[in-house]
Every structure is written in structure tokens, then in C-alpha cells.
Amino acid sequence: MSGSALLAEEKPGGGGKEARTRRSRPVLALGLLAALAVLLLAVVASLAIGSGDVPFSDVLPGVLDPDLTVKGQLVIQEVRIPRTVAGLLAGAALGLAGTVMQGVARNPLADPQLLGINAGASVAVVCSITLLGFTVATQFIWFGFLGALLAALLVYGVGSLGREGATPVKLALAGAATSAVLTSVTSAILLQDRGSYDQFRFWQLGALTARSSEVLWQVSPFILVGAVLALALGPQLNALSLGDDLARGLGQRVGAARMVSALAVVLLCGAATVVAGPIGFVGLAVPHAARLITGPDYRWVLPYSMVLAPVMLLVADIIGRVIAPPGEVQVGVITAAVGCVPFIWLVRRRKLVEL
Amino acid sequence: MTAYEKNETQDDNERRGPVVAEHTLEARDVRLGYGDREIVPGLSVTVPPGRITVIVGPNACGKSTLLRAMARLLAPSAGAVLLNGRSIQEMPTKEVAAVLGILPQSPTAPEGITVSDLVGRGRYPHQGFFRRWSAEDDEAVAQALLSTDVLELADRPVDELSGGQRQRVWIAMALAQRTDILLLDEPTTFLDASHQLDVLDLLTDLNRERGVTMVAVLHDLNLACRYADHMIAMKDGRILAEGRPADIVTEELVGEVFGMRCSVIEDPASATPMVVPLGRHHVKGPAA
Known part of the structure; x- marks a missing residue:
């Protein structure tokens, strides 16, 4: 103990540590405000930029007090606001879901797309529309949740086979396989039905344009509940990230934390898929970007992901609107194209194999 | 071999710290295993409060x-672990x-993660919603x-630390x-000789100054003999002997537990038993 006694004389009271934590919290809070400001800019850009001819002077009136006889304000009201809200909802949901999944699975590759959850929701919704004939969102939204849940159970079940349980590698393999199968089922169903193919094409790739504002209203309570659950999971994910044994040793009910996490993920992924189809890479890349800013504390990673993911989605959508005039490129294509860069960077980084 | 004498009684009282631990931990007739594979077929043990208990035994002994x-x-699967007389699972x-x-x-x-953040996660059980x-x-x-x-490392990322520093950080988290009770599974694995001593000295400090009850699994028999107040020797899921190292560590016991020939002499530094293994080579003269 002589070493530490000596140290105590050198650094009384551990003041250095306190000073550090007190500084970093306001910094992170300010950073979150800055991220919100960036999100606001993205929202404005999403309202102002697009293929339709809308002068910038129409944007603000078009949102606040629309005069629907003015064409620009009509476009804002009918097209761009739903599209932007869809981006906000789907983005926040995917960012949070990806963060929760990475935390629970302790796997940097966990993502609603890679683990097959979005594909599950997508195939269930497509089945309910084409095979069962549901047309109203209030009906097929439940199929979205059901599909997400079944895919999650399937992936977790297959990934848990064998003695060591659900290792990250097995989960990722099971997820990739499930995702591939379900995506091809979706394609097969859609190709059968050439008439509706164009209309439903976004169920394969993801787009922000396809949903009416009623759907958005119906989905938003689910996203709200999922977001509240996910944001409250910060301390649990922090404990889980030390490993199951330590989390239990620290007094966490690991099974209960997993259940709540799964519930949040199914709600968020199901709802996000109903809004925008199966969009990939947002749930994967954004939590890593957030972690670069915040460090590994999930109480901060979660809110940052919730704010940054819609930024990425909206920016991708804006790029898709202007990149190939007069047509548009679906947002799912852009996120995959943009998202593969951080993905490769991530794979090339150290430690991935051990995880 | 009679070189080793039990001359420790007085010294032993000295090395035991002030007993402030009030909590008791015992296993009563526990059967343990993974799936169908039973590893411990019924075992009872009581952890002496305020002492350092070390469990030794060959690989896969449970x-x-x-x-x-x-x-x-x-x-x-049967029996119970009791903390203060209550089943720990309940x-x-x-x-x-x-x-x-x-x-x-x-x-x-x-x-x-930084050192201070990791250590801070040890506060989880004291925080509620x-x-x-x-x-x-x-x-x-x-x-x-x-x-x-490890105070001077507080702001450093844990990834960048050496093995010895990292183990001290984990102990800090605990x-x-x-x-009042700390259970450690091979806290000295992957550490070099001097860091193994550091960690065990640190655990002894904590035990003596705060009366923390320690239970550790250790691989190094001689360090176990030196640092344990109470030693539990296991083989095939059973306890073959338990007690003060000075009382239980004999050539016969080591032979029985580890299947290894050895001679037991007195550790010149600590006057605790010291196990000198005897292999087939590099043993002078006819084997003892």
C-alpha cells in the first residue's frame, strides 16, 4: 500500500478526475445541441430542395400557413413535409435500434438490416398487402411488427444454437442468411405482381416518398414508445457492455434488460420499415459515428444516434433527389452507397475479430 | 520430508486483518453443471468471513x-448458495x-473507455432510475x-494499458x-511474475485494511500457499482438503490433486509451504 499512500500525497482528493467528468458533461450536452442544429438545417434543406420547382420564399409559409393555390406551397405541404417527417421518424428509429442492437449483442456489426429485422418486417408487410389484400396502414403495420419479431426470434434462435450460445459471429451469420432469404422472398412476391411492382418497389430498397401522412401519424406513437424505451436503456447497455457475467455481478437483471431491448428494437424496426421500407447502413454507421463523439457511454450514444441518424437519412434523401434529374434515386440506394464507406473502415479496424 | 514445520500460529493472527465483514457466504450441497454435463456433484463449503480464501486444483476440476x-x-441444479443465510438465487x-x-x-x-469511466461502472448497483x-x-x-x-491513469483509455495496469483497473472497478465480499476468477492470469505479486499484495492490502472477504481461484500453487488464509483444494468437482495452507499442503495432497510428484519445503520468504515439482527430467539423484 506504500505506493498508493505516496500517490495520495502527490494528488490529494483525486481532483483531476472530478474536473474531467464535470467538464465533459456540458461539452457532450452542447454537442447534442449542435447536432440538433444540424438536424434542423437538414430539415430545412429537405423542405427546400427537390425536383419540383419551389422557390425558397415558399418554404416557410408552406409549412406554417400554407396557401394551397400557390403551387410551391402545395408541393411543400403535400410532398416534402410528409417526406421529411418520414425521414425524421425512420431515421430516429433506425439510429436508436442500431445502437440498442450493437449494445445488446456486443457486436459492432449489429444493425437492423444486417440482422434481418428490417427484411422480416418488409416481407411480412408485402405478404399482407399482396397475398392477404390489406391496404390500410393500420392493418399492415401490425404485420411489420410481427415480421420484425419473427425475424428477430429466428435470427436469435439460429444464432444461439450450439454450446456457447448467441455469439456475435453466429448472430451476424444467422442474420445475414435470414436477411438474404427474406429479401429474395420479398422480391419473388413483388415480381409475381408486375402491376404493383413499381408501387411497392420501395419495400426492397427503402424510400421516404411512399407513405401518406396518415401512415406517419399511425406509426409515430409506436416510434415514440420505442424511443422512450431505448433512451432509458443507457445504464443497462453500459453494464451489458462489460459482458454478461460482470453485468450480473453488478446487479443487472440481464434477461430483463435483453427483453426490454428486444421490445424496443422490434417496435422501432417494425415502425421504421412501415414508414420507409428496409433501409440499411443507417442503423449500422450512425451509432459508430456517435460513439466517435461521445465515447462508449450509451447514455450519450443513444441520444446522439437518435439525432444524427435522421440527419444522415435526410441528407441521403436530398442527394437522391438531385443526383439523377429528372428522376430520383431511392434513399435506400444512397444510404447503402454512402454507408459502405464507414462500413469498410469499420471492418478494417482492429479488434473486430475478437468481438 | 519433514523440513516444513507448523510454526505459523502466532504469525497467522498477525496477518489476519481486522474482521469487519459481517456477511457470510456458503454453498450447501450444490450440484453444478452446464446442461447435461455435471461438474460438481454435490458440495458444501463455507467461506470464512474477513479472510482470503484461495481455490486451487487442476484444469476442469470445477x-x-x-x-x-x-x-x-x-x-x-440442487442445493443452494446462501448469502447471509438466504438463497442467493432468490x-x-x-x-x-x-x-x-x-x-x-x-x-x-x-x-x-477511459479508466475512470470503467471504474465508475462499478457504481451501477448503487444507482437507480x-x-x-x-x-x-x-x-x-x-x-x-x-x-x-491507477489514479494517474484515470483519463487514459483502458485499451492502451499494459496487462498489469489493466488488471489493477478491473480490481478498482470491483x-x-x-x-464486503469479492470473488475473483484467476486474477493473475496473463500477468508476469512481478505483476502477479502486485495484484496479490493489493488484494491482501484490501483484505487487511477493509476486512474484505476474498475468494480467488489461482493457478500458481506457491503464490496460493503464500497468500491464502484458507485454501480449498479441488479435484473432479470435489473438495479434497481445506484449511490453512500450512495444515493441508503435503506431498500426498499435491500428488492426489494434481497427479504430480513434488517435495514440499518451507518457503524461505514467507515460511509457508512451497511446492517443488518433480518431473521426469532435471531431478538430481534418486527421486525423493
Whole structure:
């Protein structure tokens, strides 16, 4: 103990540590405000930029007090606001879901797309529309949740086979396989039905344009509940990230934390898929970007992901609107194209194999 | 071999610290295993409070399994682990976590986490949904950093530390939890000789100064003999002997437990038993 006694004389009271934590919290809070400001800019850009001819002077009136006889304000009201809200909802949901999944699975590759959850929701919704004939969102939204849940159970079940349980590698393999199968089922169903193919094409790739504002209203309570659950999971994910044994040793009910996490993920992924189809890479890349800013504390990673993911989605959508005039490129294509860069960077980084 | 004498009684009282531990931990007739594979076929043991208990035994003898059961990480298929007389599996897990801390074998830290943040996570059981970080938490973390001698590393990422530093940080995390009982699964694995001593000295300090009850699984028999107040020797899921190392460590026991010929002499530094292994080569003269 002589070493530490000596140290105590050198650094009384551990003041250095306190000073550090007190500084970093306001910094992170300010950073979150800055991220919100960036999100606001993205929202404005999403309202102002697009293929339709809308002068910038129409944007603000078009949102606040629309005069629907003015064409620009009509476009804002009918097209761009739903599209932007869809981006906000789907983005926040995917960012949070990806963060929760990475935390629970302790796997940097966990993502609603890679683990097959979005594909599950997508195939269930497509089945309910084409095979069962549901047309109203209030009906097929439940199929979205059901599909997400079944895919999650399937992936977790297959990934848990064998003695060591659900290792990250097995989960990722099971997820990739499930995702591939379900995506091809979706394609097969859609190709059968050439008439509706164009209309439903976004169920394969993801787009922000396809949903009416009623759907958005119906989905938003689910996203709200999922977001509240996910944001409250910060301390649990922090404990889980030390490993199951330590989390239990620290007094966490690991099974209960997993259940709540799964519930949040199914709600968020199901709802996000109903809004925008199966969009990939947002749930994967954004939590890593957030972690670069915040460090590994999930109480901060979660809110940052919730704010940054819609930024990425909206920016991708804006790029898709202007990149190939007069047509548009679906947002799912852009996120995959943009998202593969951080993905490769991530794979090339150290430690991935051990995880 | 008669060189070793039991001359420790007086010294032994001295090395035992002030007993402040009030909590008791015992396993009663526990059967333990994974799936169909039974590893411990019924075993009872009581952990002496305020002492350092070391479990030794060959690989796969069930020592880590027993430790996991005592840490409630593994539910016994029969029998019970009792903390203060209550079944540990039936207690609220946070209540257990306020009394009993664990350090698993080679834990992994989240990527990029700093030392002080990792140690701060040891405060989890003391935080509720509405009770957030407090001055008491700050103090517990600072003291844990101080007593494990890692205060100057507080802002460094754990990934960048050496093995010895990292192990001290993990022990600091367990200390920040402020429990009266600490269970450690091979806390000296992967450490070089001097860092093994550092860690065991640190655990002894904590035991003597705060009366923390320690239970550790160790591989190094001689360090176990030196640092244990109470030793448990296991083989094939059974306890073959338990007691003070000076009382139980004999050539016969080591032969029985590890299947290894040896001679037991007195450790010149600590006057505890010292096991000198005898292999087929490099043994002078006819074997003892």
C-alpha cells in the first residue's frame, strides 16, 4: 500500500478526475445541441430542395400557413413535409435500434438490416398487402411488427444454437442468411405482381416518398414508445457492455434488460420499415459515428444516434433527389452507397475479430 | 520430508486483518453443471468471513464453476448458495450486488473507455432510475483509483494499458462497487511474475485494511500457499482438503490433486509451504 499512500500525497482528493467528468458533461450536452442544429438545417434543406420547382420564399409559409393555390406551397405541404417527417421518424428509429442492437449483442456489426429485422418486417408487410389484400396502414403495420419479431426470434434462435450460445459471429451469420432469404422472398412476391411492382418497389430498397401522412401519424406513437424505451436503456447497455457475467455481478437483471431491448428494437424496426421500407447502413454507421463523439457511454450514444441518424437519412434523401434529374434515386440506394464507406473502415479496424 | 514445520500460529493472527465483514457466504450441497454435463456433484463449503480464501486444483476440476455459482452466475441444479443465510438465487440481484462483487476471468472493456469511466461502472448497483451519479459515487471511484494505484491513469483509455495496469483497473472497478465480499476468477492470469505479486499484495492490502472477504481461484500453487488464509483444494468437482495452507499442503495432497510428484519445503520468504515439482527430467539423484 506504500505506493498508493505516496500517490495520495502527490494528488490529494483525486481532483483531476472530478474536473474531467464535470467538464465533459456540458461539452457532450452542447454537442447534442449542435447536432440538433444540424438536424434542423437538414430539415430545412429537405423542405427546400427537390425536383419540383419551389422557390425558397415558399418554404416557410408552406409549412406554417400554407396557401394551397400557390403551387410551391402545395408541393411543400403535400410532398416534402410528409417526406421529411418520414425521414425524421425512420431515421430516429433506425439510429436508436442500431445502437440498442450493437449494445445488446456486443457486436459492432449489429444493425437492423444486417440482422434481418428490417427484411422480416418488409416481407411480412408485402405478404399482407399482396397475398392477404390489406391496404390500410393500420392493418399492415401490425404485420411489420410481427415480421420484425419473427425475424428477430429466428435470427436469435439460429444464432444461439450450439454450446456457447448467441455469439456475435453466429448472430451476424444467422442474420445475414435470414436477411438474404427474406429479401429474395420479398422480391419473388413483388415480381409475381408486375402491376404493383413499381408501387411497392420501395419495400426492397427503402424510400421516404411512399407513405401518406396518415401512415406517419399511425406509426409515430409506436416510434415514440420505442424511443422512450431505448433512451432509458443507457445504464443497462453500459453494464451489458462489460459482458454478461460482470453485468450480473453488478446487479443487472440481464434477461430483463435483453427483453426490454428486444421490445424496443422490434417496435422501432417494425415502425421504421412501415414508414420507409428496409433501409440499411443507417442503423449500422450512425451509432459508430456517435460513439466517435461521445465515447462508449450509451447514455450519450443513444441520444446522439437518435439525432444524427435522421440527419444522415435526410441528407441521403436530398442527394437522391438531385443526383439523377429528372428522376430520383431511392434513399435506400444512397444510404447503402454512402454507408459502405464507414462500413469498410469499420471492418478494417482492429479488434473486430475478437468481438 | 519433514523440513516444513507448523510454526505459523502466532504469525497467522498477525496477518489476519481486522474482521469487519459481517456477511457470510456458503454453498450447501450444490450440484453444478452446464446442461447435461455435471461438474460438481454435490458440495458444501463455507467461506470464512474477513479472510482470503484461495481455490486451487487442476484444469476442469470445477473451481471456476464453484466460484460462478457462489457469484450467482450459475444456478445450482440442487442445493443452494446462501448469502447471509438466504438463497442467493432468490435474492434481488441488486441486493446481492451491494454485498458481493465479482471479477470474472479476463473481462473485456468496451472499446475506447477511459479508466475512470470503467471504474465508475462499478457504481451501477448503487444507482437507480431516479438516483443518478452523486458525490458518494465520485468519492468511491476516486478511492478505488487511489488504492489500486491507477489514479494517474484515470483519463487514459483502458485499451492502451499494459496487462498489469489493466488488471489493477478491473480490481478498482470491483472496489468501486464497495462490497464486503469479492470473488475473483484467476486474477493473475496473463500477468508476469512481478505483476502477479502486485495484484496479490493489493488484494491482501484490501483484505487487511477493509476486512474484505476474498475468494480467488489461482493457478500458481506457491503464490496460493503464500497468500491464502484458507485454501480449498479441488479435484473432479470435489473438495479434497481445506484449511490453512500450512495444515493441508503435503506431498500426498499435491500428488492426489494434481497427479504430480513434488517435495514440499518451507518457503524461505514467507515460511509457508512451497511446492517443488518433480518431473521426469532435471531431478538430481534418486527421486525423493
